[in-house]
Amino acid sequence: MYIVTGGAGFIGANLVQALNQRGITDILVVDHLSRADKFLNLTDLEIADYMEAEAFLRLIENKHLKGVEAVFHEGACSDTMATDGRYVMENNFTFSKVLLHWCQHHDVPFLYASSASVYGMTGIFVEERYAESPLNVYGFSKFQFDQYLRQIWTDLRAPVHGFRYFNVYGPREFHKNRMASVALHFYNQYRLDNHVRLFAGSGSYADGEQRRDFIYIDDVVSVNMHFLDHPHSGIYNVGTGQAQSFNEMAVAVINSLEHRANRPTLTLPALQKTQAIRYVNMPEALNGKYQSFTQAEISKLRGAGYDRTFLTVGQGVDRYVQWLTERTT
Structure with a gap:
């Protein structure tokens, strides 16, 4: 059996799909379905069982679970604007510790979701303590679990892999609302309003030129599967x-939609001139808390043997828009 926590969510459901593609259906999905429509992420997938997170926690605390091949731990409160710190820490830190120790006791590989939010505004994106300074309680919960793991690193008996995801986008994220990727927001905005909205310039960045390391979900899943097959414990x-700009992401989304409508594609200046791309002020709540630039340093990932080429924004967006249009037309 394989366990995927957060398995009805974005990355979790895509991991379930990847296991299905390998012919694996003996999968226990653990999640919170307080938002019921997340079940839609599982309707085309094959799983053996579903369990709410609280019941699952009681199960592993009583150790009534056997035959587990690996645990993909994607479940978390992922709202970077969350203000209930106790809830975030209970879900993202305490639960993760319990599951980690259960996996170690039973010699089960543990692959878990960390986050690039641990870096905050340092502008340094290497997997080292000096680069880490989270800006919100979500980032802190992920950072603190990484720190906890580092303290017990030499005592580990089963493989552990922590993945600091950067800006992931792609299928099965519809339920994330404001926390969904800008690719999905731009897609929805353009289809509804014939324009997309980006943040105006801030700091040293011109309008829409804030830059992020956007990674397509297929690449994220590929990394997970690589380390499942070739364990090399690490964060x-x-x-x-x-890093690519929000302008580039917007252009890619708009032109992918225009291409499918058999209309000519346009450059950024042309889209700005026609106001297909518009700029709005950054909300006050994000001042001092917004990462205007992220770019993963991936030499450690490459050094651990992952050598596949990542999709560009243009390539990933085209795949995503194709998937979205097939389901909305």
């Missing part, structure tokens, strides 16, 4: 290693 950045 790894999972990004492309290349």
Whole structure:
């Protein structure tokens, strides 16, 4: 049996799909379905069982679970604007510790979601303590679990892999609302309003020129599957290693939609001139808390044997828009 926590969520459901593609259906999905429509992420997938996170926690605390091949731990409160610190720490830190120790006791590989949010505004994206300074309680919960793991690193008996995801986008993220990728927001905005909205310039960045390391979900899943097959315990950045601007993302989304409508594609200046791309002020709540630039340093990932080429924004967006249009037309 394989366990995927957060298995009805974005990355978790895509991992379930990847296991299905290997012919694996003996999968226990653990999640919170307080938002019921997340079940839609599982309707085309094959799993053996579903369990709410609280019941699952009681199960592993009583150790009534056998025959587990690996645990993909994607479940978390992922809202970077969350204000209930106790809830975030209970879900993201305490639960993770319990599951980690259960995996170690039973010699089960543990692959878990960390986050690039641990770096905050340092502008340094290497898997080292000096680069880490989270800006919110979500980032702190992920950082603190990484720190906890570092303290017991020499005592580990089963493989452990922590993945610091950068800006992931792709299928099965519809339920994330404001926390969904800008690719999905731009897609929805353009289809509804015939324009997309980006943040105006801030600091040293021109309008829409804030840059992120955008990584397509297929690449994230590929990294997970690689380390399932080739264990090499560690904490790894999972990004492309290349930052691209929000303008580039917007252009890619719009032109992918226009191409499918048999209309000509346009450059950024042309889209700005026609106001297909518009700029709005950054919300006050994000001042001092917004990462205007991220770019994963991936030499550690490469050094651990992952050598596949990552999709560019243009390539990933085209795949995503194709998937979205097939389901909305």
